[in-house]
Amino acid sequence: MRPVEHTGDLPPVISSIPTKRKVVFLTIDDGWEQDPGFVKEVRDRHVPITAFAMRDAVEAKGTPDPAGGPGKYVGAGKWGYFRQLRDAHVPIENHTLTHPNLRLLAHDAQRREICGATRVIRRELGDSPTLFRPPFGNYNTDTLRAAKSCGIQAVLLWTATVQPGGKIAYQVPDKRLRPGDILLLHFRPNLARDFRILVDKIKRRGYELGNLQAYLDATLPRR
């Protein structure tokens, strides 16, 4: 897959940022576990991150993904937690209402998921998201059409995921960071600790952490 895929005048699908600089981008999804220690970490370290909030996770409706171990702060701050992150300069972007596999939904149902999440985020945080991340990375042309009609400017995928313990799970065989990589973390137990380990690891490898929105503004054609 190319780093940026364009389909007509629909929002581009971005899986890495075209750049030659040694810079990678951190994105954090869902929102089940709301450890106040992580907000402090983001504030203290001034590390640029982008959050993709999913309503049912933020509001703790249902059962969180158990992959990170038992949660201690599940739904603790609800949207107040994301207001704190926003106040720490973290853009809060769209990751649907209920985390469905969008490929299994018709256009109208996809639109309800995406526009619905935009409405909730605008109501709770005051700003409308401009980026969308499809759950599981699953999307189709209807997703792009729906996202566009909900005011989304780009669909963001990722290059590698970060596991509990700060371990990077690469999708490339040589297991190296590359300029422009987008890393995906989740709001899981021990995120503050894993985040510290990860940021130190990235810096040791000579990479900086980039501001995603600034790079997108430079990369995408103005519309």
Ligand SMILES: [Zn+2]
């Ligand atoms: Zn997700």
